[in-house]
Amino acid sequence: MPPVRLILILGLTAFACGRPAAAVRADVLQREAEAQLQQYRTDLEELAAWCTEQGLATEARHTLDVLGPTDPYRLFIPELPRAAGPAGPPEDASREVTQWHRRLQQIRARHGTAFYDLARRAVRVRPSLAYELALAAIRANPDHEAVRRIFGYQKYLGEWRTAYEVGHLRSGRLWDERFGWLPKGHLHRYEQGMRWHDGRWIDAEEDARRRADIRNGWDVETEHYLIRTNHSLEAGVQLGEKLERLYAIWQQLFIRFYASQADVVTLFSGRAQRRGTATPRHHVVYFRDRDDYNRSLRAAMPNIDVSIGVYMPGMRRAYFFAGDDYDDRTLYHExxxxxxxxxxxAVPLPGNRGNFWIVEGIALFMESLRREGDYWSLGGLDDPRLHAARVRLLRDDFYIPLADFTRLGMEDIQTDPRIATLYSQAAGLTHFLIFYEGGIYRDALVQYLSLVYSGRDTPQTLADLLDAPYPEIDRQYRQFLAETFEHEKAGR
Ligand SMILES: [Zn+2]
Incomplete structure (x- = not known):
């Protein structure tokens, strides 16, 4: 067990005199959140110590594992259990093990509620803190009803399901991780190699032949996506699962990008479901291979050969292809x-006149999404984009001050021979805005994106939102990168 590190989930906030009232209240809440986290840790450690006294080594370890991984430069999003209700102790459990199990459930439930209560108070003041507290609540108690609703779930037949899933299940469909949504009665025949095509059964090879051209490909529908592919049904379904994972995390992290404060407050009140699927699905095309991708898109994008995935705003479609060059990072980016x-x-070309760096920076940051055990994580000191940013600034001393960087529009950056270096800086600055001082700039970042995408930004926008002149932010960024470097060197 590594030594207790408090900043871990929530980070420490520097508090300054003379900040506006909301900032002061955010500091108060941040300190309460840290105290709450510390209390949770203490309660778990006490229970683990009791387990050790009883000779329950496995239970002691399990108790400490409940806290989950922590790192001030990463966000951890738990993979939530589908089954509702905590699993009981094994039937042949000893009296001590049964007692341990009951005490652990009590601690988790109590702290889940405490994190949620704090989240509700934080939501008007600092939505990003509210989100982290909601994550802490759901980690502590995955069966907390109100927190489950924040994450879009309701209870259905003993499982946590989204409204969309409940609709499908009620209409007699099931989700199969190979074939996607199917009428229940179809599954057996799918497993036998038959496919339902234009109202009749044909064999899988015939189905694949008919779908070889992307214009007649498979259409895989998931909750928020419609994926057209001519690779295979199974590959389309797998891509859909990855996209849904990204979507779930994106919509929590950037909720204030698309929802009003009033909507978010209502959501956290426990009274409302999150918005349904009223917005149209996002369209994605997944080609069988690179050749098909190049051939199909060359007319729209003459230099398509150098890309391994692309989002075309004019088409409102993202395009990818299967094969050796496929890469999850590109999928998450586009x-x-x-x-x-x-x-x-949104305006058709956000960042066209300036502030283009953040359009790329946030996509580069989201590339870091990856699975680790029971968690998904974003960020991290070992992310290659952040690493490149540090090398450019700390070793090569390459840096374009924000006062100039924010003036660069899309074309300025995309035609600059130093484009790769500019992208590295954009990635580094985005990590900074998300993790600096425990996340004090994270909400400003979301507002910044909101203004850039609605075309209401100027080169001064970011400085206004952070309430600091650019040279000061440049200095903080340099300090942040130097700190991450030290942190990594120390191997903590
Ligand atoms: Zn991009």
Whole structure:
């Protein structure tokens, strides 16, 4: 067990005199959140110590594992259990094990509620803190009803399901991880190699032949996506699962990008479901291979050969291809462009006149999404984009001050021979805005994106939102990168 590190989920906030009232209240809430986290940790450690006294080594370890991984430079999003209700102790459990199980459930339930209560108070003041507290609540108690509703779930036949899933299940469909949504009665024949095509059964090879051209490909529908592919039904379904994962995390992290404060407050009140699927699905095309991708898209994009995925805002479609060059990071990058562009009214070319760096920066940041055990994580000191940013600034001393960087429009950056270096800086600055001082700039970042995508930004926008002149932010960024470097070197 590593030594207790408090900043871990929530981070420490520097508090300054003379901040506006909301900032002061955010500091108060941040300190309460840290105290709450510490209390939770203490309660778990006490229970673990009791387990050790009883000779229950496995239970002691399990108790400490409940806290989950922590890192001030990463966000951890738990993979939530589908089954509702905590599993009981094994039937042949000893009296001590039964007692341990009951005490652990009590601690988790109590702290889940405490984190949720704090989240509700934080939601008007600092939505990003409210989100982290909601994550802490659901980690502590995955069966907390009100928190489950924040994450879009309701209870259905002993499982946590989204409204969309409940609708499908009620109409007699099931989700199969190979074939996607199917009428229950079809599954057996699918497993036998038959496919339902234009109202009749044909064999899978015939189905694949008919779908070889992307114009007649498979259409895989998921909750928020419609995926057209001519690779295979199974590959379309797998891509859909990845996109839905990204979507779920994106919509929590950037909720204030598309929802009003009033909507978010209502959502956290426990009274409302999150918005349904009223918005049109995002369209994605997944080609069988690179050749098909190049051939189909060359007319729209003459230099398509150098890309391994692309979002075309004019088509409102993201395009990818299967094969050796396929890469999850590119999928998350382009799909992030799509989510920002399509989830609210947006100008056709955000960042065209300036502030283009953040359009790329946020997509580069979302590339870091990855699975680790029972968690998904974003960020991290080992992310290659952040690493490149540190090398450019700290070793090469390459840096374009924000006062100039924010003036660069899309064309300025995309035609600059130093484009790769500019992208590295954009990625580094985005990590900074998300993790600096425990996340004090995270809500400003979301507002910044909101203004850029609605075309209401100027080169001064970011400084106004952070309430600091650019040279000061440049200095903080340099300090942040130096700190991350030290942190990594120390191997903590
Ligand atoms: Zn991009």
């Amino acid at each position: 799909a992030t462009h799509q989510l920002f562009q399509e989830s609210r009214r």
